[in-house]
Amino acid sequence: MKILHTLPNLDPSAGGLASVAIRLASAQAGLGHDVAIACYHDASADDRIAADAARVPHFDRVHVEHLAALTPWECRLGLRARRRVDAIVRRFDIVHNHGVWDTLARIVTAAARKHDIPYVIAPHGMLDPWSMSQKWLKKRIALALGYRAMLDAAAFIHALNHDEQQLMAPLRLKSPVRIIPNGVYLEEFDSLPPPGEFRASHPGLGDRPYVLFLGRIHPKKGLDYLAEAFAKVLRDGCDAALVVAGPDAGALGSFLAQSRRLGIADRVVLTGLIWGRKKLAALVDAACFCLPSRQEGFSMAIAEALACRVPVVISQACHFPEVAQAGAGFVLPLEADAFANALNQLLRDRTLRSHMGTAGKDLVAAQFTWSTIASRSILLYEPHVRTCAANRPMMLGS
Numbered sequence: 001m002k003i004l005h006t007l008p009n010l011d012p013s014a015g016g017l018a019s020v021a022i023r024l025a026s027a028q029a030g031l032g033h034d035v036a037i038a039c040y041h042d043a044s045a046d047d048r049i050a051a052d053a054a055r056v057p058h059f060d061r062v063h064v065e066h067l068a069a070l071t072p073w074e075c076r077l078g079l080r081a082r083r084r085v086d087a088i089v090r091r092f093d094i095v096h097n098h099g100v101w102d103t104l105a106r107i108v109t110a111a112a113r114k115h116d117i118p119y120v121i122a123p124h125g126m127l128d129p130w131s132m133s134q135k136w137l138k139k140r141i142a143l144a145l146g147y148r149a150m151l152d153a154a155a156f157i158h159a160l161n162h163d164e165q166q167l168m169a170p171l172r173l174k175s176p177v178r179i180i181p182n183g184v185y186l187e188e189f190d191s192l193p194p195p196g197e198f199r200a201s202h203p204g205l206g207d208r209p210y211v212l213f214l215g216r217i218h219p220k221k222g223l224d225y226l227a228e229a230f231a232k233v234l235r236d237g238c239d240a241a242l243v244v245a246g247p248d249a250g251a252l253g254s255f256l257a258q259s260r261r262l263g264i265a266d267r268v269v270l271t272g273l274i275w276g277r278k279k280l281a282a283l284v285d286a287a288c289f290c291l292p293s294r295q296e297g298f299s300m301a302i303a304e305a306l307a308c309r310v311p312v313v314i315s316q317a318c319h320f321p322e323v324a325q326a327g328a329g330f331v332l333p334l335e336a337d338a339f340a341n342a343l344n345q346l347l348r349d350r351t352l353r354s355h356m357g358t359a360g361k362d363l364v365a366a367q368f369t370w371s372t373i374a375s376r377s378i379l380l381y382e383p384h385v386r387t388c389a390a391n392r393p394m395m396l397g398s
Contacts, residue, residue, distance in 0.1 A: 027374030051276035125297030160298035222292035306360035328360035
């Protein structure tokens with residue numbers, strides 16, 4: 001099968017879409033399919049993309065089509081992409097678009113409809129009520145002006161879990177919803193950095209156990225709840241640190257001000273964006289991973305922490321109930337006290353951390369490997385590819 005994945009760019013600093021697209025495409029290529037990714041090219045992100053993809057099995061079998069240079073005007077209008085997309089899309093049996101609200105999604109799906117190529121749209125949480133409430137008027141207008149028609153014409157909508165499927169229901173989309181979770185390549189975690197590597201590069205941590213936040217510093221990620229919870233942990237007498245690893249996406253200033261107000265600034269380590277080996281080193285040395293998010297589709301960072309045997313403390317809005325079911329961490333209401341209590345337990349109890357870490361690794365190995373997920377995606381594609389191929393007019397001379 002010839003499969004085309006499309007998204008704005010592959011820069012890991014832009015969020016989880018790039019990481020998912022790279023890994024799902026690679027896993028499908030590993031099954032023997034002809035897979036490509038079409039996206040804009042951001043030369044400033046080449047090193048980050050290379051580092052993120054270096055450990056991904058089969059990525060060398062995925063062809064990357066750069067549509068145009070990534071510029072603000074190109075993202076808004078897609079003028080150069082329009083000249084190339086039509087010829088690219090028609091070569092494939094199915095298109096899998098990641099994201100909803102970008103212009104490229106409209107261009108790609110229009111080309112797919114023109115050539116009777118089935119397409120899948122993966123919203124990655126962009127259609128749940130919390131996300132729809134952000135810039136709500138703009139999104140309602142966009143739906144009315146063509147984005148709803150785009151969604152309704154999809155072969156199916158790719159939800160990451162049952163929660164996302166249910167949360168999209170109020171939109172009453174006509175396309176069926178199918179669940180394809182995110183996952184991990186266990187091979188990426190076979191050769192982890194040795195313990196102590198991250199600490200050695202951040203001597204201010206000393207021997208203190210630390211809580212790791214890994215992701216964009218965005219209001220939806222709930223760092224304000226984590227700051228409140230961590231302040232309570234320190235007040236309770238736990239000698240710990242908080243490592244915040246990720247690029248600023250609009251919430252860094254408020255987080256720093258809150259840290260100073262709560263008196264925890266001297267226990268907070270900010271690393272900026274880390275990827276590749278540095279990210280794995282931060283996970284290896286962490287006592288636990290924490291994500292008190294207001295909204296997630298399916299966090300790749302949670303799956304990566306579990307694969308590194310790191311217990312996780314996450315909000316119910318992360319939609320990862322399997323964590324609690326497997327005993328791999330805590331899934332909590334979005335309350336600072338609840339997070340503080342869970343963090344206190346993990347920071348003070350090595351045995352509990354070890355047991356939860358082992359449970360987390362077992363969980364992803366059993367249910368969330370990319371090879372299994374890719375096989376499911378192919379089964380979901382097949383009836384749509386067959387139907388469209390049967391309905392497509394025969395070429396003269398064929």
